[in-house]
Structures are given as C-alpha cells and as structure tokens.
Amino acid sequence: MKSLSVLALAAAASDDRLAITAAAALARRHASTERAVDVFNTLPQLAPTFQAGGAQAVWRLRLEDEVNARGAIAALVSEAAERFDRVAGSNAAAAIELAPPDDTTWTALKRELPLADFVVVAPSLACGVRAFGGPLGEALMDARSPVLIARAETLAPGRPAAVAWDGSFEAGHAVRAALPLLREASRVAIVQQVEEIDASSGAAADPRRVERYLAGHDIAVETTIETRGRSVGAALLQAAEAFGAELLVAGAYGHSRVGEALVGGATRDFLSAKGGPHLLLAH
Numbered sequence: 001m002k003s004l005s006v007l008a009l010a011a012a013a014s015d016d017r018l019a020i021t022a023a024a025a026l027a028r029r030h031a032s033t034e035r036a037v038d039v040f041n042t043l044p045q046l047a048p049t050f051q052a053g054g055a056q057a058v059w060r061l062r063l064e065d066e067v068n069a070r071g072a073i074a075a076l077v078s079e080a081a082e083r084f085d086r087v088a089g090s091n092a093a094a095a096i097e098l099a100p101p102d103d104t105t106w107t108a109l110k111r112e113l114p115l116a117d118f119v120v121v122a123p124s125l126a127c128g129v130r131a132f133g134g135p136l137g138e139a140l141m142d143a144r145s146p147v148l149i150a151r152a153e154t155l156a157p158g159r160p161a162a163v164a165w166d167g168s169f170e171a172g173h174a175v176r177a178a179l180p181l182l183r184e185a186s187r188v189a190i191v192q193q194v195e196e197i198d199a200s201s202g203a204a205a206d207p208r209r210v211e212r213y214l215a216g217h218d219i220a221v222e223t224t225i226e227t228r229g230r231s232v233g234a235a236l237l238q239a240a241e242a243f244g245a246e247l248l249v250a251g252a253y254g255h256s257r258v259g260e261a262l263v264g265g266a267t268r269d270f271l272s273a274k275g276g277p278h279l280l281l282a283h
Contacts, residue, residue, distance in 0.1 A: 013122060162188070183217070223243075251283075
C-alpha cells in the first residue's frame with residue numbers, strides 16, 4: 001500500500017479534534033507520518049480596546065492566546081499519537097507529530113505543504129472566509145494541495161464514495177489526488193448536475209472517461225447519477241448522500257483563489273450543509 005504524507009491544520013477551534021483524528025486514521029492505514037501545523041496566527045483574534053497602554057495590553061493578550069492555543073493543539077496531537085501508537089504497534093514508519101513552530105505561520109506552511117498528499121481541516125476552518133485568505137489561502141493556492149474537510153473523527157475504509165465530475169481541470173486534479181481513498185471505497189459513483197455542465201466541456205465531461213481512468217487503477221465505478229433542478233452543490237450533495245457516500249470528491253470549480261473556491265458556489269453548499277460526507281477538494 002502506498003504511504004501517504006498527511007498534514008492536519010489546527011487553529012485552536014472547537015472542532016480541531018476532527019481534523020487531527022481523521023488525519024491520524026489516514027496515516028495509520030497508510031503507514032504514514034501525520035504532521036499537525038498550528039495555523040492559529042492566520043485567524044483574526046478579538047481583543048478589548050484599552051484607553052491607556054492599549055497596544056501593549058492587546059499584544060500581551062495576543063501572546064497569551066497564542067500560547068494557550070498552541071498548548072491546546074499540542075494536547076490534541078499527543079492524545080491522537082497515544083491512540084495511534086496503541087493501534088499501529090511496532091510500525092516505525094507511522095507517526096504523529098506537531099510540526100515545529102517557525103517565525104511565521106507562512107514559513108511553517110511553506111516548509112510542510114510541498115510534500116503533503118492531503119491537507120486535512122475541520123469544517124470551521126474550511127468555512128472561515130478570512131481563514132483562507134492571507135498566508136493560509138496563499139500557501140494552499142501555491143501548493144495546489146488537495147484539502148480534505150473532515151466531518152467526523154474517522155474516515156472509514158470500506159464505505160461508498162462519490163466523484164463529482166464536470167470535465168474540469170480541478171475535478172481531474174481531485175480525482176487523481178483521491179485515488180488512495182477511492183481504492184478503499186466499497187462502491188464508487190459518479191455524480192453530475194447535468195444542467196450546469198458547461199456545453200463547451202463536450203466530451204471532457206463524459207463520465208465514461210472517469211470510469212476508464214479509474215478502471216486503470218483497479219477502481220470500479222458502479223453507477224453514474226444524474227441530477228437536475230437544484231443548485232450544483234445541493235444537487236451533488238443530495239446525490240452523494242442518496243448513494244450513501246462517506247466521501248465526496250470534487251474540484252474547486254474554477255475559482256482563481258482557494259479562499260473563494262472554498263466558500264463560494266457549489267462548495268459553499270457542501271460546507272453549509274449540516275453533516276454530510278467528508279469532502280475532498282482540489283483546485
């Protein structure tokens with residue numbers, strides 16, 4: 001089985017555990033090393049306004065927040081590592097670790113992203129418009145990193161998966177990135193909102209092309225589900241859920257920035273849904 005490099009991003013949010021634990025499950029199955037990066041510094045922080053000595057007071061509060069945030073993230077990583085070690089046993093190739101801090105979040109991301117097969121984030125981080133601006137959005141954009149948005153602490157093998165296909169470069173990148181996860185799926189479906197597929201896509205959007213590609217990687221497509229009459233994101237999500245998919249693989253639909261792709265258009269529908277499958281996006 002191919003080893004994967006899994007990178008979890010954590011921001012001292014209430015659902016950080018989802019990203020860290022789901023990434024650990026992937027790393028354990030694929031004899032991989034998971035590294036967790038603290039991206040707390042990419043998020044806007046609220047601090048009270050002081051009449052006197054305001055700058056110093058806010059800066060002290062900011063430093064205390066950062067120390068507390070990193071401590072909380074480190075505790076989650078340690079907890080996941082302990083559980084990981086109990087299951088992985090003597091598999092020395094697999095590990096979970098908190099990436100060492102750097103001068104800025106940007107330099108830490110720049111160091112870790114180039115060799116990451118998957119970047120795992122929790123829904124709150126994926127939904128944050130500002131979280132995907134600044135250094136985080138720019139780093140993901142530059143690295144063209146596939147982003148796995150974890151809806152639960154486990155991404156179990158042997159469950160159905162769905163691939164949203166419109167013939168775009170982004171959708172193709174997502175399919176290629178998802179191959180290790182699709183191989184683990186019990187059943188695979190292609191889902192399309194046929195009314196919204198660009199007519200200029202022509203043969204590129206033909207689902208049989210994906211079937212042939214996946215067959216070449218020993219992945220059988222069970223069915224193609226066509227849907228109509230709803231927005232792209234809502235239609236694809238409904239089709240994936242009707243198939244019982246635990247994972248939906250989708251392109252980031254042609255936006256020029258990862259931040260816009262993750263909060264706009266079809267993907268906004270995916271993220272705003274309560275529950276639903278894990279989402280693997282690639283730009």
